[in-house]
Amino acid sequence: MAKTTKSAAIAELTDKFRSSNAAVLTEYRGLTVKQLTQLRTTLRGNATYAVVKNTLTDLAAKEAGVTAFEGQLAGPTAIAFVEGDPVEAAKTLRDFAKANPLLVIKGGVLDGRALTAAEVTKLADLESREVLLAKLAGAMNASLSKAVYLFAAPLSQAARTVDALRAKVEAEGPAVAAAPAPQDTVQDAPADAPQDAPAEDVATGGDDA
Template identity: 35%
Template sequence: MANQRNTDSLAALKGSLEGIDTFYVVNYQGLTAGQLSRLRKDLVEKGGRLIVAKNTLLNIALQGQQRDFTELLHGPSAIVLAQEDPAGVAKVLADAGKGNDKGIPAIKGGMVEGSTVPVATIERLASLGSKTQLQAELVGVLSAHLSNFVGVLEAYREKLGGGSTDTEAA
């Protein structure tokens, strides 16, 4: 018969993974309590969450959702859920790893928007800006192109000898 604490932990873990399509598996061994606390706080600020559980429980919870990460779940492992900003959460993990001489937490792999990805992809994702920054850049690029397009249309209208606009008539 299963240990009641493990059964409860598994149920809570499955509940936490419900509806999550982006997460990272990390090695957290070697972090002090203070570093782990700071990492958790930084992750929460980016909409992430660090869950430390036994590898067996993590494996069962993930396989129950048709996600097989057996090859990554060796040694001390934690799972980092990224609910709002996958790039921001990956950046927090990368920055925390650069912030100490051991490179911990070390990313082992993960899943981004439902697709299993290797460490290199997660590191590349971490090099991007936050979701808000990327959206702002996109808006800037689009507005610049629209402004250029309006300028071309106005020049073409003038070339054809078009009439005055409302601002010119005033």
């Protein structure tokens, strides 16, 4: 990859890290183009799922001040950059991984806080923004004073989500260790992985030499 192309890719990744509400790191070894396309389609509206190069991603993360992925960038890597509701994006990734075990969720970052794979799963168990809004509407109908209290609460969606996740983790005790990624950490993507990344990809999977 030419130096100017690498610089552009790093700049694009850095911008994605800075502009996203959250990001979830995954390994997609063994997934087909059809499966990756299905995941992208399901995430659309909440997140952009991009196949990335490990070395460039490491540089971009450091540039953006993200340390959550240090030491985890190995194998065919793709990141879900979340622009919408992080809870809904986590649910989508969790459910897809259950149906397609070859997708490995390795960790994430939410509002600057590093998340383990187990914490990403706990995030998926929280109530979505739509559910919270529905409860707010119900509170308005049932009790004006309660509605006023809810409106007075912090309005930052990211802050509410982080607080809820922290409370859930504390209530349930230490997070269960994430399932280990495949021991084969060869950087090249499998034969059936995308050869030419779709338009939204930053770069093809795997690390560069």
